[in-house]
Amino acid sequence: MKAWAIKKPVIQGCLGIAVALLLLHNFLLTVSLIPANPLSIRYAHQAVNYINRLSPQGWFFFTPVPTKSHMVVFRDAALGPGAPWQNPFLDAIQKHRRNPFGFSEKVAYIHMSLSRDLAIFFEMMLDAQEVDKEKALKNDPIYRQLISFLHFYGGKDMLVEWQFVEYVVPRFSERAVHDALIENILMKGFVQL
């Protein structure tokens, strides 16, 4: 009974602190997600820093309007320029299309992520005028990721030619004119596996 008398205020205090933290969390969540206003601007830095840690992907993916998609393709350089390009994720993507309950969903996610990171790198390089783009790419972690991905699908001890391709979705008003996605090659190179 005596022990409980000592513990009770401590427990109540801890629960009180926990409740305050929960309310603070809800406040920061609200401030970081509502449109900019005087209150959200005042606390935006702290709130966004905190909330982005909880959701590394960011919260604005709930409003997608993708106007382009990206793809990495490669081929064995020894086969010459006439060799067909391969997209190693195509099989997984097609399986996922046929059966969304199947197990290709995560492979499609990995492909999306790799493509998104490469697209971000490409956008950054467009803004940076005075940079050696090839050197910058080779120093970027995304390049290591690209090589390990080519290694996984391409094999070992071979020279591989790769391309990073952008597919632009035709504008809604022009969908009758373009019946397919518009293809642009953004980056290309060779890599020894």
Place this chain on the structure above:
Amino acid sequence: MLLIEHIQSFIRRYNDRSQTFRIFEISVVLWFIFHSIKLWQSIDLIVALDPFFAKPVARFPFGFDLFVYNLSPKAFIGALVLFMALSLTALFIEMDFFVKATLWFLYINLLTCCPPLADGGTTLLATLWFFYAFIDLKSLDGSRFSIKDVFNSVLIFSMQYQIVIVYIQAALSKIRTDGWSSGVALYYILQVPEFTNPLFSDLIVKSDVLTVTLTYATILFQLVFPFAILSQKSKFVVIFLGILFHLGIASSMGLMCFGIFMTLTYLLFLTNEDLKRMRYFYSVIAKNLLKIAS
């Protein structure tokens, strides 16, 4: 005094969710298993992509970073096996704090190692399950009012608020985004090769009426949800529409993990009383169907 009793009674009624939360618990654990099997099928590729296992760049003094460790590919596989085993066990026993906390710890470490594997649902679940770990199902049925009831109610409210704020944020951003406000966002979304099911996307994209109607219906649903879920009368309707909405996303875009998880979160808004009403409702329907059949 009367006011305090009134508040206590309100909190007790609000916390009356032991059964629905047990169903939520089992559903999430089943989802954990479903998600783990999907991860297991892609494990060769996951462990081959070396930079996915890079150390976090900087640790934030608050939040989940404190509990995240840099797993090697072997440790990742070990953690995934342990996570699956624990999830299977949790199907048959009511979990205590330590089991729930261990599942949460393994879950966030598995996700943080491989950020590309995360989607909106998986990251939302990390927060929800963290809060859920502190809820003691037995204390929700306690006969005497205590400070723990206040704590439980704030936890339950916070879990519900995570879901509601996602809808509010999504609706407000959509209204301000060109593709959504002009009613053509679905046309663009359904062109992404990774997440397009040709069966549904062709049907929607080829019809202007369907594209515009479904785009605006999405915004309308997300705007209405936070208010409709508060009312006892409209709650069931909005949950039914929400299930259709998320299963629609799951089937048309192939976002199965996300779609299924979001439908599970609706269990957080149901009380034991709602569960009784649903049982009664379905028993009446079943009886009528049997009558018609006979």
